[in-house]
Amino acid sequence: xxxxxxxxxxxxxxxxxxxxxxxxxxxxxxxxxxxxxxxxxxxxxxxxxxxxxxxxxxxxxxxxxxxxxxxxxxxxxxxxxxxxxxxxxxxxxxxxxxxxxxxxxxxxxxxxxxxxxxxxxxxxxxxxxxxxxxxxxxxxxxxxxxxxxxxxxxxxxxxxxxxxxxxxxxxxxxxxxxxxxxxxxxxxxxxxxxxxxxxxxxxxxxxxxxxxxxxxxxxxxxxxxxxxxxxxxxxxxxxxxxxxxxxxxxxxxxxxxxxxxxxxxxxxxxxxxxxxxxxxxxxxxxxxxxxxxxxxxxxxxxxxxxxxxxx
Amino acid sequence: xxxxxxxxxxxxxxxxxxxxxxxxxxxxxxxxxxxxxxxxxxxxxxxxxxxxxxxxxxxxxxxxxxxxxxxxxxxxxxxxxxxxxxxxxxxxxxxxxxxxxxxxxxxxxxxxxxxxxxxxxxxxxxxxxxxxxxxxxxxxxxxxxxxxxxxxxxxxxxxxxxxxxxxxxxxxxxxxxxxxxxxxxxxxxxxxxxxxxxxxxxxxxxxxxxxxxxxxxxxxxxxxxxxxxxxxxxxxxxxxxxxxxxxxxxxxxxxxxxxxxxxxxxxxxxxxxxxxxxxxxxxxxxxxxxxxxxxxxxxxxxxxxxxxxxxxxxxxxxxxxxxxxxxxxxxxxxxxxxxxxxx
Numbered sequence: 001x002x003x004x005x006x007x008x009x010x011x012x013x014x015x016x017x018x019x020x021x022x023x024x025x026x027x028x029x030x031x032x033x034x035x036x037x038x039x040x041x042x043x044x045x046x047x048x049x050x051x052x053x054x055x056x057x058x059x060x061x062x063x064x065x066x067x068x069x070x071x072x073x074x075x076x077x078x079x080x081x082x083x084x085x086x087x088x089x090x091x092x093x094x095x096x097x098x099x100x101x102x103x104x105x106x107x108x109x110x111x112x113x114x115x116x117x118x119x120x121x122x123x124x125x126x127x128x129x130x131x132x133x134x135x136x137x138x139x140x141x142x143x144x145x146x147x148x149x150x151x152x153x154x155x156x157x158x159x160x161x162x163x164x165x166x167x168x169x170x171x172x173x174x175x176x177x178x179x180x181x182x183x184x185x186x187x188x189x190x191x192x193x194x195x196x197x198x199x200x201x202x203x204x205x206x207x208x209x210x211x212x213x214x215x216x217x218x219x220x221x222x223x224x225x226x227x228x229x230x231x232x233x234x235x236x237x238x239x240x241x242x243x244x245x246x247x248x249x250x251x252x253x254x255x256x257x258x259x260x261x262x263x264x265x266x267x268x269x270x271x272x273x274x275x276x277x278x279x280x281x282x283x284x285x286x287x288x289x290x291x292x293x294x295x296x297x298x299x300x301x302x303x304x305x306x307x308x309x310x311x
Numbered sequence: 312x313x314x315x316x317x318x319x320x321x322x323x324x325x326x327x328x329x330x331x332x333x334x335x336x337x338x339x340x341x342x343x344x345x346x347x348x349x350x351x352x353x354x355x356x357x358x359x360x361x362x363x364x365x366x367x368x369x370x371x372x373x374x375x376x377x378x379x380x381x382x383x384x385x386x387x388x389x390x391x392x393x394x395x396x397x398x399x400x401x402x403x404x405x406x407x408x409x410x411x412x413x414x415x416x417x418x419x420x421x422x423x424x425x426x427x428x429x430x431x432x433x434x435x436x437x438x439x440x441x442x443x444x445x446x447x448x449x450x451x452x453x454x455x456x457x458x459x460x461x462x463x464x465x466x467x468x469x470x471x472x473x474x475x476x477x478x479x480x481x482x483x484x485x486x487x488x489x490x491x492x493x494x495x496x497x498x499x500x501x502x503x504x505x506x507x508x509x510x511x512x513x514x515x516x517x518x519x520x521x522x523x524x525x526x527x528x529x530x531x532x533x534x535x536x537x538x539x540x541x542x543x544x545x546x547x548x549x550x551x552x553x554x555x556x557x558x559x560x561x562x563x564x565x566x567x568x569x570x571x572x573x574x575x576x577x578x579x580x581x582x583x584x585x586x587x588x589x590x591x592x593x594x595x596x597x598x599x600x601x602x603x604x605x606x607x608x609x610x611x612x613x614x615x616x617x618x619x620x621x622x623x624x625x626x627x628x629x630x631x632x633x634x635x636x637x638x639x640x641x642x643x644x645x646x647x648x649x650x651x652x653x654x
Contacts, residue, residue, distance in 0.1 A: 078332065085596035086340035086350060122600060172408075173594035174604050221358070221523040221533075221607040223593045239523055250335075274332045282358075288332035 062105045062305040069099035069112070071267065071295030077118035079134060079166070081181075082284035083222040084173045085122065089132045093118035095291050108144035108156065113137070116289055136166040136287065138273065140208075142189060158189035162210065164249065164275055166287055178224040180240065181285050183248050183275050185213030200260075206253045213248035215277045215285075216240055222282055243283070249275045255293070263299035268292075340598035343382040344389045347599040351393060351407075352377075357527040359400070360590055360609045364619045367399045386410055390601075397603075401620075403562050404592040405605045419562065419586055428558030428583045428630045429494040433640045439463060444482075447475040448503075453483055455647045460486045467499030467564040473509040473546070480510070480549055488552035488650030490643055494582060498563025504571060505541050511575050512548035513540040517613050518571045519589075524607045535611065540574065552653050553578045554646040557624055561585035569622045570612055579649060581628055582642050584621040 077093035080086075099112040118134040142160035149155075164183040171177050187210045195202040218224070219239040255269025270292055277285040340346060352373050362369065379392050386409065394414035397405045403419035438461045443452040448469020451462040460483045464471060480489070491507075520535035557569050557580055566585040572578040590606025597603060611617055626645070634641035 080336065080339070084594070085602075086598050087342075087596060087600070088336075088339050122596070172596070172602050175591055176593040176595065219523065219533075220525050221360075221593060222595075223523065223591060223607055272332075274335060276335060286332065286336045288336075 063103070064301075064303045064305065065101075065103045065263075066300040066302075067099075067101040067103065067265075068298040068300055069097065069101060069267075069295050070298070071097035071293050073097060073114075073271070073291035073293035075289060075291035077116065077120060077134060077287075077289045079120065079132075079168065079287040080285070081168060081179050082280070083218055083282040084170070084176050084179065087122050088286075089120035089122050089134075091118060091120040093134075093289055093291070095289070095293070097293055097295050101297075106146045108142070108158070110140070110142040110144070110160075112140045112142070116291070118289075132168050132170040134166065134168045134287075136164065136289070138162065138164045140187065142187070144189065144191060152195045154193045156189070156191040156193070158191065160187045160189060160208075161185070162187050162208075162249075164273075166275070175223050176218075179218060179222075180216065181275075181277065181287070182216035183210065183213045183245075183277075184216075185210050185248065187211075187249070200258055202257045202259070204253075204255055204257060206251075208249075208251040209247065210249035211247060213245050214242050215245045215248060216242050217277055217283055217285060220282060243277075245276075245278050248277070249273070257297075263302055265297035265299075267295040267297055269295065342599045344380050344384050344599070345382055347389065347597050347601070348377065348380045348393065348396075350598050351603060352396065354595065354603075355397075355400075355605055356529075358524050358593075358605070358607055360522075360524045360532070360606050361400075361402065361617075361619050362529040363609075364617050365400055365402070367401075369399075372396055372399050389599075390414070393601075397605075400605070402606065403586060403588050404590060405603075407601060407603045409601050419588075422586045423495070423497075423560040423562070426559040426583070427495065428642065429560065430630065430635045430640065433635055433638050434463065434492070434643070437638050438640065438643055444479075446479050447471050449475065449479065451479055453486065454490075454643070455651070457483075457485070458487050459490060459647045459650055460488070461490045461492065461643065463492045464496060465493075466496055467501070467503045467568070469499070469503075471503040472506045476507055476510050477546065486551070488554065488653070489549070490554050490556065490646040490650070492556040492643070493561055493565050493568065494556050494558040494642075495560035496562075496565035497560065498565050498567075498588065501564050501567065504564055504568045507568070508571060508575075509541050509543060510546065510549050511540075511543075511553065511572070512550045512577060513543050513575075515539045515542070516574050518574050519613065520611045521591075522609050522611070532609065540571075550577050552650040554649055555580045556582045556642055556646060557585050557622070558583040559586050559621070561622075563588040566618070566622050567610070569624075570610070570618060573622070573625070574613060579626060579646075580622070580624040581626045581646055581649070582624050583627065583629065584623045585618075587619050587621045589617075589619050589622075 073095035075093055078088055078090035080088040093116050095114055095116040097114050099110060102109040116136045120132045120134055140160050140162040142158050144156040144158035146154055146156050166181045168179040169177060187208050189206060189208045191204065191206040193202055193204045219241045221239055223239050251273040253269050253271040255267055258266040272290050274288045277283060340350060356369055376392055376396050390409040390412055393407055397407055397414055398417055401416060401418035403416045405416060407414040438454050439450055439452050443450050448471050449462050449464050451460060454461045518538050518540055520537050522532040522535050525531050525533045555569060555572050555578060561569060566588050569580055569585050570589065573580055589610035591608040592604040593607045594602060594604040609617055628642045628645045631641040
């Protein structure tokens with residue numbers, strides 16, 4: 001297993017910048033939010049604004065909320081597969097977002113899936129035209145635990161498991177036209193939520209890191225048409241290899257969430273995902289997407305639980 | 312208000328600090344002429360699979376051609392140098408696509424057209440004749456008083472399924488054998504090979520073993536994978552004499568087909584040695600945007616030989632100009648004679 005010290009240093013530096021700023025605006029309070037009425041998504045603004053602070057009304061001991069998150073995104077994607085080309089390909093990309101979330105006051109359980117379709121061209125396009133279709137799918141199962149809460153802000157840490165599958169198709173590369181890459185491994189998350197004043201808006205940030213991953217890549221010969229005697233799937237994967245990689249992925253998401261009166265929410269987010277197989281030579285693979293998302297969060301069910309002995 | 316400003320500032324910083332993969336990715340390769348030459352030479356050096364059957368001294372090629380490359384040289388000049396570099400491999404699966412040109416193997420060209428064992432005129436007029444039939448990519452007619460079936464298959468790019476071939480054979484139940492002519496067939500879809508072989512009698516015999524390049528050293532390969540004759544399925548195989556005609560114009564899938572058919576007991580390969588091309592080529596791009604392909608596998612025959620430079624026939628027969636002038640193809644005639652003398 002190999003890890004690039006330079007990448008680790010850069011990721012660490014990036015993470016620290018992120019953490020410092022999130023902590024700055026999310027953690028500069030002294031009053032506990034245990035009884036603030038803040039909801040599990042951090043959208044406490046509207047609740048807090050209409051409830052007097054002081055315990056005259058019952059406070060929830062838990063909130064159980066099911067949310068269906070559907071959305072779309074447009075943006076820019078970029079990848080480089082050293083097995084076939086030492087140059088990057090980039091271009092427009094479209095994305096679908098699907099998620100099922102179960103949020104509680106102190107826990108979150110999220111299942112998210114994004115599928116991205118890109119049409120990428122090489123950086124030398126004016127000179128030569130390499131069109132590559134790229135379809136990637138990312139599935140994440142996450143569990144968060146709230147580590148800090150104040151009236152208007154929350155911080156969460158999470159662990160999860162994710163799989164990122166990317167298929168590129170470039171017909172110029174005979175017998176290497178299809179490149180498949182897969183990243184499978186655990187992830188850790190840090191999330192900060194900050195309602196904006198007493199409005200219906202909140203802002204959130206999240207960073208995710210894949211500390212170690214099993215990475216599937218074509219083998220040394222980099223070929224997708226091994227022999228016609230094998231079934232198609234065997235032929236496609238006959239030359240593929242799994243390897244372990246440290247710090248294989250990083251993702252950041254920054255978004256605004258608007259709370260509607262019917263408990264549905266609108267979300268506008270910028271999301272960046274980066275995957276890298278590391279190493280060098282033909283094995284090296286990098287993939288990044290920058291997406292502007294617009295998500296609709298449908299509240300499927302919401303229960304607010306109060307202690308029995310409260311007023 | 313202050314918090315909002317801080318938040319906005321945070322967002323902006325995060326956008327620039329976190330979301331730039333350029334910090335994490337090495338720069339793209341230098342697109343200069345020297346970098347392009349070095350990249351191509353190195354790719355071939357590390358991934359090309361056939362140095363053991365080629366006579367080229369790859370390091371010597373670098374030493375002689377590298378001084379001719381300099382940054383700022385014209386694309387045409389660079390293309391000419393790279394073409395010379397790749398031509399030294401004498402391999403039809405080695406190509407370079409430039410801005411307005413494609414580099415192909417000159418040796419394979421000369422083999423195909425300089426040593427052709429095929430003349431279409433007598434084939435068309437005497438053997439196929441104007442009333443010939445076409446099924447899939449195969450043209451055919453009975454010859455020699457209806458005792459032999461002649462099938463002309465000019466390219467593995469054209470469809471040839473086992474059911475098409477079965478249909479053809481069913482039309483001629485009384486023939487004593489088949490002459491299957493793939494001369495000047497430059498290859499194509501390897502799947503068509505398999506389709507045709509499915510009608511020939513299979514007992515799962517070994518056809519060849521194949522290995523992929525597995526490392527930078529010229530002799531670093533994966534373990535051999537054995538490839539066996541495809542099953543006939545429910546169909547009764549065609550077990551009468553089957554003569555395959557080859558010449559120096561048979562390349563890639565056509566060569567591979569000839570190699571495979573040598574393992575069938577009722578098949579005789581006749582004509583000239585093929586042009587070779589048994590390796591599977593893989594493509595890629597150069598730093599300057601041109602792209603290339605070259606072989607990354609090797610195929611070993613059951614006798615342990617690597618026939619990358621040509622599969623020899625069982626019976627060598629060369630086209631006779633005298634026969635051609637008389638409107639005959641003496642190779643087809645020899646094949647008919649071979650079929651008809653078998654009981």
